[in-house]
Amino acid sequence: MEIQVDLHTHTVASGHAYSTLSENALAASRRGIKLLGMTDHAPSMPGAPHLYHFGNLAILPEELYGVRILPGVEANIISHDGELDMPTLYLSRMQLVLVGLHVICYPGGTSEQNTQAYIKAMENPFTDMMVHPGRPDFELDLERIAFMSAKLNIPVEINNSSLAKEKSGAWGNCRRFAHYMFQYQGPVILGSDAHYWDRVGEFSHALELVREAGILEHQVLNTSSERVLDYLATRRKIRPSIT
Ligand SMILES: [Zn+2]
Numbered sequence: 001m002e003i004q005v006d007l008h009t010h011t012v013a014s015g016h017a018y019s020t021l022s023e024n025a026l027a028a029s030r031r032g033i034k035l036l037g038m039t040d041h042a043p044s045m046p047g048a049p050h051l052y053h054f055g056n057l058a059i060l061p062e063e064l065y066g067v068r069i070l071p072g073v074e075a076n077i078i079s080h081d082g083e084l085d086m087p088t089l090y091l092s093r094m095q096l097v098l099v100g101l102h103v104i105c106y107p108g109g110t111s112e113q114n115t116q117a118y119i120k121a122m123e124n125p126f127t128d129m130m131v132h133p134g135r136p137d138f139e140l141d142l143e144r145i146a147f148m149s150a151k152l153n154i155p156v157e158i159n160n161s162s163l164a165k166e167k168s169g170a171w172g173n174c175r176r177f178a179h180y181m182f183q184y185q186g187p188v189i190l191g192s193d194a195h196y197w198d199r200v201g202e203f204s205h206a207l208e209l210v211r212e213a214g215i216l217e218h219q220v221l222n223t224s225s226e227r228v229l230d231y232l233a234t235r236r237k238i239r240p241s242i243t
């Protein structure tokens with residue numbers, strides 16, 4: 001399975017990542033990635049950039065080293081209602097909105113509360129994809145998330161970094177999640193979640209779980225940059241217009 005797109009990468013702007021956009025793009029180009037998301041953490045994470053960072057993304061080139069660049073954000077869910085830590089006006093200007101749960105930014109809760117928060121964020125018209133549900137930081141009903149992914153046609157990530165870091169429990173969770181995704185046939189997306197250039201376009205662990213679960217190429221959105229761009233275009237159509 002060939003992966004052409006990495007939508008989940010961080011730059012120095014995130015505060016705990018160590019490469020520039022140019023370094024990430026060069027690494028992407030060497031790995032055969034055609035479309036690269038630059039998704040730094042939204043402001044509620046310690047060390048993350050100010051909103052002004054996100055307000056100035058339009059100055060970036062559309063392409064670097066032959067790789068198309070999609071600047072966006074990895075927004076944090078900050079409440080049990082699935083609220084995000086970025087004003088709607090800013091979200092409406094992003095080319096790419098990833099959403100996930102992160103320690104410190106989210107208060108924590110029961111499995112039911114966490115799952116509800118996650119699903120509420122999936123229903124947000126500004127959300128393009130959900131990230132790392134298999135991280136063991138918060139308990140989630142992974143079967144319900146896989147079911148909702150298929151129902152809402154929202155891609156949910158199998159995150160390579162969670163597996164590479166061997167966070168305890170991540171392999172078991174991600175393996176179960178991959179099986180549920182296969183069962184319900186929602187759109188799967190693989191993300192490197194690179195915080196350094198050498199991880200950009202690196203999906204070996206996530207691909208192992210995809211193969212194990214029997215997930216085929218047609219279910220994995222980022223096997224084609226055209227499919228990802230078509231999908232994002234359909235999301236742009238349903239975004240409410242904000243002035
Ligand atoms: Zn990070």
Ligand SMILES: [Zn+2]
Nearest residue numbers: 074100131132
């Ligand atoms: Zn994250």
